[in-house]
Amino acid sequence: MRAKGTVRLGGTVAAFALAALGVAAPQAQAAATGASVAPDCHGICVLGVRAATHPDFDRIVIDLGEGTIPTWTATESTEPLTCCADPEPQIIPITGKTYLRIQVASAGTFDWNTSTSVYTSPRWEAYGFPSLKGQGLYGTNDPENRDFPLGLALGDHSSYKIFKLTSPNRIVVDINH
Template identity: 40%
Template sequence: MQTKRRVLAGIVAPATAIVLAAIGAAPTASATPSQATAETCEDICVNGVRAATHTGYDRVVFDLGAGPLPTIETGYGTSPGYMTPGGEPREMLTRGSSYLSVSLKNAENGTYSATTPHVKLFNLPTVKANQLLYTTGSILGYSPEIAFGLTLDGPVSRYNVFTLTQPNRVVVDVYR
């Protein structure tokens, strides 16, 4: 009888250890995701903004994800005011001598808001700040849009906006 118990204990004890080890190694829910979630934008995502100064101009670059390049609309003026898509008047938070709005049609907020503050100060010779003005989704058949305002200070002779690929980006050169 003791031999049977020893044999049974020799089988049960290792099996119990294996089961307990498996339970301890089982995946558990975590408060932090182990992998970054993939961005999901209908057309193209705006993931960041950066700026630098060069001889005679300042450059602002909007980093984009994969997809078709957006349609770009710009506006230049001396008033800090702008209108939201709902027709509500607002003003830029950072003051300057002029302002440049850059609207990216068929583009959405990708990881931009997670990686960049609402207002990003640059303090370059001409470009002082970038502000996220608004974003829209696809509403009632309208395409998504994300709009930015650039606060400028000092003389601006002209500006040039263009796109580049590999990687996708929108470039704004503001000439002094």
């Protein structure tokens, strides 16, 4: 039985009141206000990749989370893409005439807040496009890695360009036919 004049607060109302006072943990504060805790990928989060073909070019898009879009490097090679030296590196099963390795600095696929992956795309995927034959994550399979390694298998192409777009954040690679 409650004393006269006392009010029993529901869990959500009580959590909101504590959050307003700064008493609750950040996750509780976020839950109380209806917000979610942003993933911590030790840099920007890589959410996934997607691809499409167009009349003059093929496009791959690296979808990113919120934050400053990082820098990247790109190198072209004739060596097939390999992944995950455990115990030996395995060749990623996508083939091309050449391979474009894109390393996105300070970008990860692992949320350290929840100990889960935020990356929703396949680790590798083959395409039947004129210039883009497939994509795959190469390098190590280590969540401590601070760079995102994406490899592209290319067929015949004359050139490519890489650029960034915002709202939402993404890195785009156009491979000309």
